[in-house]
Amino acid sequence: MQGNNIARQEASRTASVPLSIQNATLKFGGVTALNDVSIEVRDDELLAIIGPNGAGKTSLLNVTAGFYRPQQGRVEMSGRDITGLRVDQVASLGVARTFQGTHLFAGQTVIENILVGRHMLMKSNVVQAFVHFGWVAREETSHREVVEEIIDFLEIEPIRNRPVGTLGYGLRKRVDLGRALAQEPNILLMDEPMAGMNSEEKEDLARFILDVREARNIPVVLVEHDMGVVMDLADRVVVLDFGQVIADGTPEEVQNDPAVIKAYLGA
Numbered sequence: 492m493q494g495n496n497i498a499r500q501e502a503s504r505t506a507s508v509p510l511s512i513q514n515a516t517l518k519f520g521g522v523t524a525l526n527d528v529s530i531e532v533r534d535d536e537l538l539a540i541i542g543p544n545g546a547g548k549t550s551l552l553n554v555t556a557g558f559y560r561p562q563q564g565r566v567e568m569s570g571r572d573i574t575g576l577r578v579d580q581v582a583s584l585g586v587a588r589t590f591q592g593t594h595l596f597a598g599q600t601v602i603e604n605i606l607v608g609r610h611m612l613m614k615s616n617v618v619q620a621f622v623h624f625g626w627v628a629r630e631e632t633s634h635r636e637v638v639e640e641i642i643d644f645l646e647i648e649p650i651r652n653r654p655v656g657t658l659g660y661g662l663r664k665r666v667d668l669g670r671a672l673a674q675e676p677n678i679l680l681m682d683e684p685m686a687g688m689n690s691e692e693k694e695d696l697a698r699f700i701l702d703v704r705e706a707r708n709i710p711v712v713l714v715e716h717d718m719g720v721v722m723d724l725a726d727r728v729v730v731l732d733f734g735q736v737i738a739d740g741t742p743e744e745v746q747n748d749p750a751v752i753k754a755y756l757g758a
């Protein structure tokens with residue numbers, strides 16, 4: 492009886508964890524990118540992932556978003572096993588990400604790039620476009636409305652029709668965030684969005700990240716090198732080194748952890 496209760500409590504506890512990576516191991520030939528990594532992302536938290544170059548930070552996001560399937564372990568969203576689902580399937584469950592570097596279409600406008608984020612959610616295809624033209628037109632309009640809201644929210648109205656290739660790095664990363672938001676995510680993964688930004692651009696993006704979390708009530712997983720940003724924004728920090736979790740705690744705890752200082756901060 493008591494065993495049943497414990498099992499039920501355990502099940503509801505797991506179900507309320509938006510994202511859980513359990514004992515994930517990912518290898519590329521002889522390179523172990525992730526070595527038995529377990530991380531839980533809690534409701535509405537801003538979780539920072541830090542660690543030296545090659546520590547496995549991007550690999551962790553890739554495994555979560557379905558870019559790679561871990562050889563061992565599993566990924567769960569709200570208690571549902573999503574290990575091995577395709578990128579588009581994971582995206583349609585509400586996982587959105589921004590990429591390290593720039594992955595936008597340089598020749599396309601800001602609006603067009605943000606509309607790419609809607610692509611995953613679009614039900615219409617060419618055949619339906621001929622059969623149910625009115626319905627498709629309505630759907631297209633609703634996508635436009637969502638995109639307009641995002642443009643408003645990110646304060647990029649003046650550049651909406653500019654090709655992304657003509658924008659500075661800070662604005663490009665804001666558009667990348669817009670593309671991710673167009674997926675109406677339940678969880679947002681960001682891979683070093685502030686790398687290469689000046690301090691003003693960093694402050695701007697930090698404000699938008701906090702606003703996103705507040706407006707949508709979603710957890711954000713932020714891979715970030717800048718410890719100042721991490722200390723300011725993160726509720727919790729997980730430190731990776733050589734594919735393993737070496738620390739998990741509040742920013743203060745992690746900053747004072749001797750293993751973290753040795754592996755990362757001291758360098």
Ligand SMILES: Nc1ncnc2c1ncn2[C@@H]1O[C@H](COP(=O)(O)OP(=O)(O)OP(=O)(O)O)[C@@H](O)[C@H]1O
Nearest residue numbers: 519522523524542543544545546547548549550551
């Ligand atoms: N597609 C791949 N093929 C082969 N090796 C890979 C691949 N992706 C990652 N790796 C290797 O896995 C390890 C972890 O890489 P990963 O990109 O996850 O690190 P990272 O923490 O994101 O580093 P950085 O801070 O430089 O972005 C590295 O040794 C890397 O060379």
Ligand SMILES: [Mg+2]
Nearest residue numbers: 548549550591
């Ligand atoms: Mg990386």
